[in-house]
Amino acid sequence: MSAGENPVVLGTGLTKIGRRWEDSLSDLFAEAARQAVEEAGINPQALFLGNMSAGVLDSQEHLALSVEDGASVFPLVPAFKVESACSSGGSALVAGYMAVKSGVYDAVLVAGVEKLSEEPSDAVTSALAMAADSDFEAYYGASFTSLNALLMRSYMRDYDVPRSWLSEIAVLMHKNALDNPYAQLRKAITVEDVENSRLIADPIRLLDCAPTGDGAAALLLAKPELAKGVDPLVELSGVGVGVDTIAVNGRSSLSDVPATARAAKAAFSAAGVDPKDLDVLEVHDAFTIMAALAVEDIGVVPKGQGAKFFHEGSAERDGDLAVNPEGGLKARGHPVGATGVYGAVEVVRQLQGKSGKMQVPNAEVGAFHNLGGSGSHAVVGVFKRRK
Amino acid sequence: MSAGENPVVLGTGLTKIGRRWEDSLSDLFAEAARQAVEEAGINPQALFLGNMSAGVLDSQEHLALSVEDGASVFPLVPAFKVESACSSGGSALVAGYMAVKSGVYDAVLVAGVEKLSEEPSDAVTSALAMAADSDFEAYYGASFTSLNALLMRSYMRDYDVPRSWLSEIAVLMHKNALDNPYAQLRKAITVEDVENSRLIADPIRLLDCAPTGDGAAALLLAKPELAKGVDPLVELSGVGVGVDTIAVNGRSSLSDVPATARAAKAAFSAAGVDPKDLDVLEVHDAFTIMAALAVEDIGVVPKGQGAKFFHEGSAERDGDLAVNPEGGLKARGHPVGATGVYGAVEVVRQLQGKSGKMQVPNAEVGAFHNLGGSGSHAVVGVFKRRK
Numbered sequence: 001m002s003a004g005e006n007p008v009v010l011g012t013g014l015t016k017i018g019r020r021w022e023d024s025l026s027d028l029f030a031e032a033a034r035q036a037v038e039e040a041g042i043n044p045q046a047l048f049l050g051n052m053s054a055g056v057l058d059s060q061e062h063l064a065l066s067v068e069d070g071a072s073v074f075p076l077v078p079a080f081k082v083e084s085a086c087s088s089g090g091s092a093l094v095a096g097y098m099a100v101k102s103g104v105y106d107a108v109l110v111a112g113v114e115k116l117s118e119e120p121s122d123a124v125t126s127a128l129a130m131a132a133d134s135d136f137e138a139y140y141g142a143s144f145t146s147l148n149a150l151l152m153r154s155y156m157r158d159y160d161v162p163r164s165w166l167s168e169i170a171v172l173m174h175k176n177a178l179d180n181p182y183a184q185l186r187k188a189i190t191v192e193d194v195e196n197s198r199l200i201a202d203p204i205r206l207l208d209c210a211p212t213g214d215g216a217a218a219l220l221l222a223k224p225e226l227a228k229g230v231d232p233l234v235e236l237s238g239v240g241v242g243v244d245t246i247a248v249n250g251r252s253s254l255s256d257v258p259a260t261a262r263a264a265k266a267a268f269s270a271a272g273v274d275p276k277d278l279d280v281l282e283v284h285d286a287f288t289i290m291a292a293l294a295v296e297d298i299g300v301v302p303k304g305q306g307a308k309f310f311h312e313g314s315a316e317r318d319g320d321l322a323v324n325p326e327g328g329l330k331a332r333g334h335p336v337g338a339t340g341v342y343g344a345v346e347v348v349r350q351l352q353g354k355s356g357k358m359q360v361p362n363a364e365v366g367a368f369h370n371l372g373g374s375g376s377h378a379v380v381g382v383f384k385r386r387k
Numbered sequence: 388m389s390a391g392e393n394p395v396v397l398g399t400g401l402t403k404i405g406r407r408w409e410d411s412l413s414d415l416f417a418e419a420a421r422q423a424v425e426e427a428g429i430n431p432q433a434l435f436l437g438n439m440s441a442g443v444l445d446s447q448e449h450l451a452l453s454v455e456d457g458a459s460v461f462p463l464v465p466a467f468k469v470e471s472a473c474s475s476g477g478s479a480l481v482a483g484y485m486a487v488k489s490g491v492y493d494a495v496l497v498a499g500v501e502k503l504s505e506e507p508s509d510a511v512t513s514a515l516a517m518a519a520d521s522d523f524e525a526y527y528g529a530s531f532t533s534l535n536a537l538l539m540r541s542y543m544r545d546y547d548v549p550r551s552w553l554s555e556i557a558v559l560m561h562k563n564a565l566d567n568p569y570a571q572l573r574k575a576i577t578v579e580d581v582e583n584s585r586l587i588a589d590p591i592r593l594l595d596c597a598p599t600g601d602g603a604a605a606l607l608l609a610k611p612e613l614a615k616g617v618d619p620l621v622e623l624s625g626v627g628v629g630v631d632t633i634a635v636n637g638r639s640s641l642s643d644v645p646a647t648a649r650a651a652k653a654a655f656s657a658a659g660v661d662p663k664d665l666d667v668l669e670v671h672d673a674f675t676i677m678a679a680l681a682v683e684d685i686g687v688v689p690k691g692q693g694a695k696f697f698h699e700g701s702a703e704r705d706g707d708l709a710v711n712p713e714g715g716l717k718a719r720g721h722p723v724g725a726t727g728v729y730g731a732v733e734v735v736r737q738l739q740g741k742s743g744k745m746q747v748p749n750a751e752v753g754a755f756h757n758l759g760g761s762g763s764h765a766v767v768g769v770f771k772r773r774k
Binding site for chain 2: 052056059060062064065091094095097099132243244245270377
């Protein structure tokens with residue numbers, strides 16, 4: 001089978017993440033979509049939208065067409081909501097990639113939107129628990145934080161990792177977010193702040209966790225023929241999805257995320273890139289432990305060396321490989337179904353040299369990583385600057 | 388851009404639709420998926436699942452991976468839930484088509500599943516109203532039945548259509564479903580039964596409406612090289628999606644569904660087929676009025692002639708064009724997110740000559756139609772028997 005060429009990125013858009021009580025889902029979508037469409041100078045032929053909780057929290061299904069209709073940024077087009085819990089944004093990007101590569105559509109908008117802050121936090125916790133196994137995990141009270149606490153405890157024990165190394169990941173993310181106008185938490189913190197913050201599910205403390213917030217991100221993908229004079233031109237060179245059991249108790253190890261490794265292998269293979277070629281990497285650090293695991297499972301460092309990689313400064317913007325130079329989920333924020341698209345947009349802007357104070361020097365190859373559930377569904381996408 | 392070949396169908400599966408209280412979403416999915424995968428003789432590399440209401444009614448998001456994990460029919464693969472209200476199944480099929488045609492996956496399972504009967508009917512009505520505009524329609528009490536009643540009244544007035552012609556559509560669907568082992572309502576009815584049934588939203592009566600029920604459908608799509616000795620071999624020759632405003636009050640006419648016309652045009656163009664070439668057609672008759680409108684908007688008959696087409700017997704199995712020979716949503720049943728996949732499977736089995744007593748003679752070209760919202764999102768897919 002001969003498939004089409006890799007799609008290129010013609011426009012991107014982001015909203016500031018936070019408590020956006022005055023804005024509807026359509027308003028948030030409109031803000032990000034307008035930037036992407038105006039930059040591209042063309043309208044999309046279809047929309048692929050990542051979202052997890054609008055049915056439960058906002059009483060709105062049929063969400064993709066609904067936000068498009070409410071936003072009126074471009075004429076109505078076929079609209080697909082794609083859902084895979086916190087990796088919904090990444091999954092929407094995979095669907096958009098296939099839509100262009102198959103030749104079915106010449107230009108599509110990939111977006112993600114989520115609105116979490118309007119509801120009481122117990123409603124949000126319940127809604128997010130629907131990403132876990134409803135009958136066998138959520139029913140017994142296993143929240144996402146407690147499931148991630150199991151992973152953090154197991155990892156620290158298996159690889160003899162000091163707690164402070166994980167705290168340092170939070171410190172770096174907050175430092176990076178100081179330069180990010182879209183970030184939810186723009187406030188420097190110290191290791192002591194992390195370790196004195198409220199205990200949520202031992203050993204996870206409040207400052208190990210990404211905040212919940214509202215936001216939207218968008219990216220216009222098109223076939224290369226539509227890129228007239230765009231320079232630098234960034235292409236989506238490969239995507240990969242990896243999976244594992246929904247319930248954490250079904251896995252043989254609690255100190256790695258095999259779904260990430262599977263997704264990375266597929267994406268790097270499709271893109272013809274090796275993890276060592278990366279100049280910038282956006283990982284899904286919903287909890288500090290997830291950042292340490294991600295750089296290992298993606299293949300940047302060997303098993304057990306992830307936290308050390310951060311500890312040694314290798315993940316800083318001028319380090320061996322810049323990881324989350326915009327602050328990651330931890331400080332930039334985690335508007336669930338939009339998070340994967342944020343990561344993708346951040347990589348693209350780095351490769352375009354548009355990241356301002358957050359810019360990683362000479363970034364030509366980058367990847368984003370997006371997780372759904374407690375490591376059950378992972379998406380990796382590799383972008384390259386075209387020569 | 389050169390795109391890949393059209394995917395072919397290697398296996399199909401259906402469950403009986405009804406009150407399946409003893410079966411979980413995973414159980415229903417497993418029943419349909421097992422048939423499709425066993426018939427195909429190969430495992431899928433990804434799952435595209437249509438579903439609308441599992442978050443709201445079953446407290447389970449991350450649904451695609453969840454049902455796959457619970458069902459254990461094949462090794463875990465990347466899993467995408469695709470949602471566009473009642474057209475979620477059709478949208479999942481479009482995504483599966485792009486997945487194979489893009490070359491990203493060689494074989495995918497497209498499925499739909501919905502479980503509606505376990506909750507009280509007011510919870511189900513509220514959940515389904517989330518396909519309408521939550522802020523501007525549902526808020527004011529406009530249910531799907533009342534919105535469709537507007538269309539039925541407008542159509543009867545604009546084209547001077549007798550009520551009995553619409554009642555006859557229900558009668559034909561119930562007659563067809565008598566032969567369908569998967570149908571929810573296997574009971575012959577008369578025009579008098581329809582017109583004496585309970586008034587729901589004038590002029591719609593109970594027997595104008597499709598029932599709500601639980602069910603699942605599945606179809607394995609693959610690149611043609613994987614079809615070893617399959618005869619007859621059916622391909623998915625083209626898909627199309629058309630859209631319109633979410634809110635019915637945003638439209639210029641209440642007597643047609645332009646989204647259907649747009650979807651049909653795109654699908655027939657991609658497939659290189661004309662509506663007059665069709666041997667069998669499955670339309671989305673959630674209400675009798677929708678069947679009349681569908682045959683017009685798809686281009687089988689001119690505007691205003693749809694109800695007459697049924698009245699004259701042209702839609703019967705041995706008529707000019709068999710429409711819903713398995714009973715349609717009206718009598719086969721309407722498990723929302725699975726409905727589009729039921730229609731697709733029914734077309735495929737007709738083209739394979741496997742429809743038993745429901746068989747349409749010499750069926751070589753067929754199409755299915757799937758609607759989301761009150762005519763706001765339409766999917767059409769065209770299948771052909773390969774020579």
